[in-house]
Amino acid sequence: MNAMLVVIVGIAILVVGYIFYGGWLAKQWGVDDAKTTPAHELEDGMDYVPAKAPVLMGHHFSSIAGAGPINGPIQAAVFGWVPVVLWVLIGGIFFGAVHDYGALFASIRHKGQSLGEVVAVNIGERAKKLFLVFSYLTLVLVVAAFASIVAGTFEAKYTDTGAVDMAASATNASVAMISILFILMAIVFGLLVYRRGAPLSVATVAGVIGIVICLVIGLNFHPIYLSNTAWMWIIAVYILIASVAPVWILLQPRDYLSSFLLYGMMVIAAVGVIGAGLTGADAAHNDMPAFTGWVDTISASSLGTMFPALFVTIACGAISGFHSLVGSGTTAKQLDHERDAKPIAYGGMLIECALALISLAAVSFIWQEYLAGDIRVPTQVFATGISRMVASIPGLEATQTTVASLLVLTVSAFCLTSLDTATRLARYMFQEFWLKPGETYKDVTGFKAVLCNPLVATAITVVLGVGLGMTGYSKIWPLFGAANQLLAALALLTVCAWLGNIGRNNKMFYIPMGFMLIVTLTSLFQTVTARIGMITSSNPEVLAKVDWGTYAQAILGSLLFVLAIVLAVEGCMTIFGKGKKKA
Numbered sequence: 001m002n003a004m005l006v007v008i009v010g011i012a013i014l015v016v017g018y019i020f021y022g023g024w025l026a027k028q029w030g031v032d033d034a035k036t037t038p039a040h041e042l043e044d045g046m047d048y049v050p051a052k053a054p055v056l057m058g059h060h061f062s063s064i065a066g067a068g069p070i071n072g073p074i075q076a077a078v079f080g081w082v083p084v085v086l087w088v089l090i091g092g093i094f095f096g097a098v099h100d101y102g103a104l105f106a107s108i109r110h111k112g113q114s115l116g117e118v119v120a121v122n123i124g125e126r127a128k129k130l131f132l133v134f135s136y137l138t139l140v141l142v143v144a145a146f147a148s149i150v151a152g153t154f155e156a157k158y159t160d161t162g163a164v165d166m167a168a169s170a171t172n173a174s175v176a177m178i179s180i181l182f183i184l185m186a187i188v189f190g191l192l193v194y195r196r197g198a199p200l201s202v203a204t205v206a207g208v209i210g211i212v213i214c215l216v217i218g219l220n221f222h223p224i225y226l227s228n229t230a231w232m233w234i235i236a237v238y239i240l241i242a243s244v245a246p247v248w249i250l251l252q253p254r255d256y257l258s259s260f261l262l263y264g265m266m267v268i269a270a271v272g273v274i275g276a277g278l279t280g281a282d283a284a285h286n287d288m289p290a291f292t293g294w295v296d297t298i299s300a301s302s303l304g305t306m307f308p309a310l311f312v313t314i315a316c317g318a319i320s321g322f323h324s325l326v327g328s329g330t331t332a333k334q335l336d337h338e339r340d341a342k343p344i345a346y347g348g349m350l351i352e353c354a355l356a357l358i359s360l361a362a363v364s365f366i367w368q369e370y371l372a373g374d375i376r377v378p379t380q381v382f383a384t385g386i387s388r389m390v391a392s393i394p395g396l397e398a399t400q401t402t403v404a405s406l407l408v409l410t411v412s413a414f415c416l417t418s419l420d421t422a423t424r425l426a427r428y429m430f431q432e433f434w435l436k437p438g439e440t441y442k443d444v445t446g447f448k449a450v451l452c453n454p455l456v457a458t459a460i461t462v463v464l465g466v467g468l469g470m471t472g473y474s475k476i477w478p479l480f481g482a483a484n485q486l487l488a489a490l491a492l493l494t495v496c497a498w499l500g501n502i503g504r505n506n507k508m509f510y511i512p513m514g515f516m517l518i519v520t521l522t523s524l525f526q527t528v529t530a531r532i533g534m535i536t537s538s539n540p541e542v543l544a545k546v547d548w549g550t551y552a553q554a555i556l557g558s559l560l561f562v563l564a565i566v567l568a569v570e571g572c573m574t575i576f577g578k579g580k581k582k583a
Helices: 003-029 053-064 068-079 081-108 115-122 125-154 166-195 200-220 228-242 251-278 281-285 306-313 321-329 338-365 367-372 378-391 397-433 446-452 454-471 477-501 507-535 548-575
Strands: none
Touching: 003 081, 003 251, 003 338, 053 200, 053 251, 053 321, 053 338, 053 397, 068 081, 068 306, 068 338, 068 378, 081 115, 081 306, 081 321, 081 338, 081 477, 081 507, 115 125, 115 321, 115 397, 115 477, 125 166, 125 228, 125 321, 125 397, 125 454, 125 477, 125 548, 166 200, 166 251, 166 397, 200 251, 200 397, 228 397, 228 454, 251 338, 251 378, 251 397, 306 477, 306 507, 321 397, 321 477, 338 367, 338 378, 378 397, 397 446, 397 454, 446 454, 477 507, 477 548, 507 548
């Protein structure tokens, strides 16, 4: 595998897809920049706040990216580089970017509300309830996972005597310190831009300088050493506040500034891949197979058959249901102009595809060590591969340790960004469950008014999410891949139904939504049958591995399978005429 050529050619294909297919979609759907967006129409200073395109791009990209486009391609590399590249390019241009763009566009045409509202108006109220319950539970699982991951990257390590191991805890303490400084800097940035009228260009330059200062301080001064449990409580309080705070004071500025870290990481990675290729270092690491076989025999815990494993494992790098929740949850409420939807949603997805290709290049560079199992954790694979590429460039030999540390720190910092976005999204879902189409939480009374109160809805979400994170979310986490891709299939189906109802071309959704439904149902069927096989096994060694997570996966997997069938039937009835509604 010539990593440099794969990345360069792949990015060129993505650019062509953005220009031509993305532009064609905008014409087919009737994107109209003359229309007033919900951010202006419903501006409330809290959730609906217009944001300049670069700022909103920062929020959107920071929220959907994180470790997703790094983990998936590296894990799926066990099938060879050709399947990964094909799925990232084809899936990204014709599946994922269409999914993200469509979800955002549908939301802004439904007053910035989530896809649940789009489902209610275009498919039915029962379908809306099912969709919101599924989306909410998925987000609670995301909150649990990311809270646990963030706490894990912050926590102090202890010696056998119970004392803090300062040396082993240094990196985690640095990540914690940098994250805290980022939050404080974001608040200052928000106040300067939105309350003092500071020019965005000037504030951005100051912000980028501030990022460098935060990194320097955090790497050299990190006095906070707390246990995992302590950090989980602190994170719970933080996301409770952050998810009900006005978006202009924290979410917009923090995500915008954080995005420069991610852009910087991609630039460093691109320099490493291209530099290693030009200096000949890549030639010595050209042994990653194009195709290894239809069944994963490399991973310690096999992914199974390439179908459906490849399409579930590579989510954020090709198509991810979580993106539709971000686009229709927070991004739609901040979109300044309809023209911004294409670069933010369609373009943002393709940037993730580029990051996925770079991640594949990283694992190819250390393929023999990956194959031997010496380095398997995706973040470590990415950091090691890219830092070695950079260090192979003449004059940069001494940079490997620094570059690797910065890459790990950057990936870890983004977990917190995705965490409070997921919490805010879950709050929206919880509120919308109790509301009728067109209602807001301000329109209801009685117990609905209590449940729909932003603080109450957020508190319930935080308790459920952080509580699950502290008690063992990993027992049911294996279902997330299929649940996430099921969400993508349902989002595609929803947008397809809406476009059909308003008389717009929706045929570009047929193949993506059908394919993702098949992928999801196959994956769920495999998971459920495997877990039932364990539960009913007569082998004592197999039975010894059965716990509550095994039963939970079997039951929840079965429910998701039925949910997919019900929503697919109702959606198809709408799309193909029998249940057609007027939107």
